[in-house]
Amino acid sequence: MAQSIPKIGWEQVSPAPVVLVFGKESFLADRAMQRLKSLLVMEDPELEVSDLDAGQYSDGALELIASPSLFDEPRLVRVANGVKATDAFITDVLRYLEQPVDGTTLVIRHDGSTVRGKKMLDAIRRTSGALEVACLPLGKGDMVPFARNELRMLEREATPGAIAALVDAFHTDIAELANAIRQVVLDTEGPVTEQVVRTYYAGRVETTAFAVVDAVIAGDVARALVTLRQAIATGADPVPIVAAFAMRYRQLAKVSGATGGGPQVARQLGMQDWQLNNARKDLRGFTDAKLCDAIEAIAHADHAVKGFERDPQHAVERLVRQLAESRAAV
Known part of the structure; x- marks a missing residue:
C-alpha cells in the first residue's frame, strides 16, 4: 500500500x-x-x-x-x-x-x-x-544547501565563497562539515568569508578548489592540473570545484564593470576591500570577450559535473586546462 x-x-x-x-x-x-x-x-x-x-x-x-x-x-x-x-x-x-x-x-x-x-x-x-x-545520505548537490542551512540556524552570515570552501574541505563527511561550521562560527566574529575559512582550516583547504582556481588565474597550467589531481585524489568532488570557479569568475565580472575604489565600491559589490583589490589584479590581461568565454565554459562544466556527462572528473579537468591555457596566453 x-x-x-x-x-x-x-x-x-x-x-x-x-x-x-x-x-x-x-x-x-x-x-x-x-x-x-x-x-x-x-x-x-x-x-x-x-x-x-x-x-x-x-x-x-x-x-x-x-x-x-x-x-x-x-x-x-x-x-x-x-x-x-x-x-x-x-x-x-x-x-x-x-x-x-x-x-x-x-x-x-x-x-x-x-x-x-x-x-x-x-x-x-x-x-x-x-x-x-x-534520513538519506546527502548527494553532491545537497551539501551546499545543507551548509547554508547550518549557518542560518546558527544565525551567522557567510559568503558563497566561504560556503564553497567549507563544502570543498569537508564534503566527505556530513558530521565533519556540520562540526566545522559550528566551530568556525564559535571561534570567529562577523560574516564568515572565504578568507576566514581558508585561514581557519588551512590544513584542509590547501589542495582544494580554491588552490586550483588560484593556479588557473595565475595562468600556471602545470600547477593547476597537478593541484586539481591532488584535490581529486584526496576526495574533493568536482561539483564544489566548479562552484568555486563560478564564484570567483562572477566576482571578476562584477569588478570588471565597476569604476572607482575604496570601501564604498566594495560594499556596493558585496565584497571586502581586499577582495576588490585582488580581483582587479586578477583582471589584468582579461578582455570582456575572454571573461565571457570563461563564464560560458564554467556554465557548461557545471552541467557536466551534475550528471550531463558520464565522467565529471574529465569535465572539470577540461575546464581547468581550458581556463589556465587561456590565461597563460595573455
Whole structure:
C-alpha cells in the first residue's frame, strides 16, 4: 500500500504519536531524535524518556514502558536498531499501532539496510498521525544547501565563497562539515568569508578548489592540473570545484564593470576591500570577450559535473586546462 503519512526532513520533525526515523544517514537521524526530545521537553519538562533496543527486545516491554504513569507524565520511547527487530518487538509494535497511548511518543530508528520489519514499517506508514523522517545520505548537490542551512540556524552570515570552501574541505563527511561550521562560527566574529575559512582550516583547504582556481588565474597550467589531481585524489568532488570557479569568475565580472575604489565600491559589490583589490589584479590581461568565454565554459562544466556527462572528473579537468591555457596566453 502506498505511504500515506508525511515524509519530512529532520529539521521539520515535531511531536507525534509515532515517528519513524528511516534511512542510512545516522547524523541526520541523531539530529531528528535530538530535536524531537527538545520539543517534547519544551512542552513538558517532566518528560519521561525510555530507551529500547529492538534487536534485544523482550515480549511485553513496550506495553509496560508506554503505559500511562501514576501522574500522567508524557513519555518518549526511543527505539534503536529497528533493522534488527526481534519477532516479539514487531508483534508488539503492530499491536501498539492499533491504539497508541495518549501522551506517549514512540520513535523507531530503522536504517533501511535490510527489509527486516517490513510489515511493521508498512503498518507505521499507514497509521494516522504518524510521521516519517527521511534520513538519506546527502548527494553532491545537497551539501551546499545543507551548509547554508547550518549557518542560518546558527544565525551567522557567510559568503558563497566561504560556503564553497567549507563544502570543498569537508564534503566527505556530513558530521565533519556540520562540526566545522559550528566551530568556525564559535571561534570567529562577523560574516564568515572565504578568507576566514581558508585561514581557519588551512590544513584542509590547501589542495582544494580554491588552490586550483588560484593556479588557473595565475595562468600556471602545470600547477593547476597537478593541484586539481591532488584535490581529486584526496576526495574533493568536482561539483564544489566548479562552484568555486563560478564564484570567483562572477566576482571578476562584477569588478570588471565597476569604476572607482575604496570601501564604498566594495560594499556596493558585496565584497571586502581586499577582495576588490585582488580581483582587479586578477583582471589584468582579461578582455570582456575572454571573461565571457570563461563564464560560458564554467556554465557548461557545471552541467557536466551534475550528471550531463558520464565522467565529471574529465569535465572539470577540461575546464581547468581550458581556463589556465587561456590565461597563460595573455
